[in-house]
Amino acid sequence: MKKFITLLLLSFLTLILVLIVRTFTYQFKKIEKTGDNEVVLTAPSEKAIRRFAGGIRIPTISNEFYEETNFGPFEEFMRYLSDSYPEVYKVMDTDTINTYGMIFHWKGKNSTLKPVLFLSHYDVVPVIGYDQSIITDTIFQLNDKPLPPIQSYAIKWDYPPFSGAVINGRIYGRGTLDMKCMLFSLMEGADNLIAEGFQPERDIWFAFGHDEEVSGRQGAVKIAEYFKNKELNFDAIYDEGGIIAAPSSAIESIKVPLGLVGTGEKGFLTLRLTIKGMGGHSSMPPEKS
Numbered sequence: 001m002k003k004f005i006t007l008l009l010l011s012f013l014t015l016i017l018v019l020i021v022r023t024f025t026y027q028f029k030k031i032e033k034t035g036d037n038e039v040v041l042t043a044p045s046e047k048a049i050r051r052f053a054g055g056i057r058i059p060t061i062s063n064e065f066y067e068e069t070n071f072g073p074f075e076e077f078m079r080y081l082s083d084s085y086p087e088v089y090k091v092m093d094t095d096t097i098n099t100y101g102m103i104f105h106w107k108g109k110n111s112t113l114k115p116v117l118f119l120s121h122y123d124v125v126p127v128i129g130y131d132q133s134i135i136t137d138t139i140f141q142l143n144d145k146p147l148p149p150i151q152s153y154a155i156k157w158d159y160p161p162f163s164g165a166v167i168n169g170r171i172y173g174r175g176t177l178d179m180k181c182m183l184f185s186l187m188e189g190a191d192n193l194i195a196e197g198f199q200p201e202r203d204i205w206f207a208f209g210h211d212e213e214v215s216g217r218q219g220a221v222k223i224a225e226y227f228k229n230k231e232l233n234f235d236a237i238y239d240e241g242g243i244i245a246a247p248s249s250a251i252e253s254i255k256v257p258l259g260l261v262g263t264g265e266k267g268f269l270t271l272r273l274t275i276k277g278m279g280g281h282s283s284m285p286p287e288k289s
C-alpha cells in the first residue's frame with residue numbers, strides 16, 4: 001500500500017514538473033510577416049477620371065422602341081473604348097454580339113478553373129426635359145472650388161447630363177452610377193493590371209450590354225445565348241447591384257426604407273485571427289490586456 005502511494009505521489013510530482021517546464025518553455029508560433037501593411041492606393045488617377053468622363057459624354061440613350069434607337073452614339077462609344085484602352089484590346093479577345101453588345105475574354109493561366117464573368121451595360125435612360133443633343137464644353141476641375149451651377153438646364157441637373165463635368169470631387173452625368181461606372185472600373189482595373197504584367201489565374205470575361213434599360217433583350221439575352229452556345233459555365237458572375245430606396249422614391253409602394261442585401265453579390269469573407277497574449281479571466285484582468 002505504502003509503495004503504491006509513493007508511486008502515485010511520484011507520478012503526480014512528475015506531472016507537475018512537466019507542466020511547469022512546458023509552461024515556461026512554450027514557444028508561440030512565429031507569425032510570418034505578410035504584406036498586410038502595404039498601402040493600396042484607391043484614388044483614381046486623373047487619366048482614369050478623364051477616360052470615364054469621356055465615356056459619360058457619349059449619349060448612348062436607350063429607346064423604348066429598339067428600332068428607333070439612335071445607334072450613332074453607340075458606335076462612337078465602342079470606338080471610344082477601343083481608342084482609350086488599346087492594351088486591353090491587344091491582350092483580350094473581343095467579340096461583338098448583335099452589333100453593339102461587347103465581349104472581352106482575358107485568358108487565365110489555368111484553363112481547368114471555371115471562369116468568372118463581370119457584367120455591365122453602357123446604355124442610359126433619357127433625360128426628361130433636357131435637350132439631349134446639347135453636349136457642352138468639357139468642365140474639368142480636379143480639386144478646385146465648385147463652379148456656380150448652370151441654371152439653364154433641366155431642374156435636377158446642376159451640370160448637363162452628358163457633360164461628364166468633373167467638379168470638386170464629383171463627376172456629373174447619366175451613367176456615372178448606372179452603369180458606365182462599372183464598365184470603366186473593369187476596363188481601368190484590367191488596363192492597370194495588364195501594365196503590371198499581370199495574368200489572371202482563371203479566365204475572366206467581361207460582357208457589356210447595350211439595351212439594359214429597356215429589357216436587355218437585344219443585349220444581355222443574346223450575350224447569354226452566346227455563352228450558352230460556347231457551353232461556358234461561370235464560377236461567379238458579378239453584375240449591377242440593387243438599390244437602397246426610401247418611401248416614395250424608386251419603389252413607390254414601400255413604406256419604410258428598403259435596402260437589398262446582395263449576399264450573392266457580396267460573397268463572404270473568412271478570416272483567421274491570431275492573438276498573442278496572456279491567458280486569464282475577465283473578472284481579474286491584468287493591468288494591461
Ligand SMILES: [Zn+2]
Pocket residue numbers: 121178179212240
Ligand atoms: Zn443599370
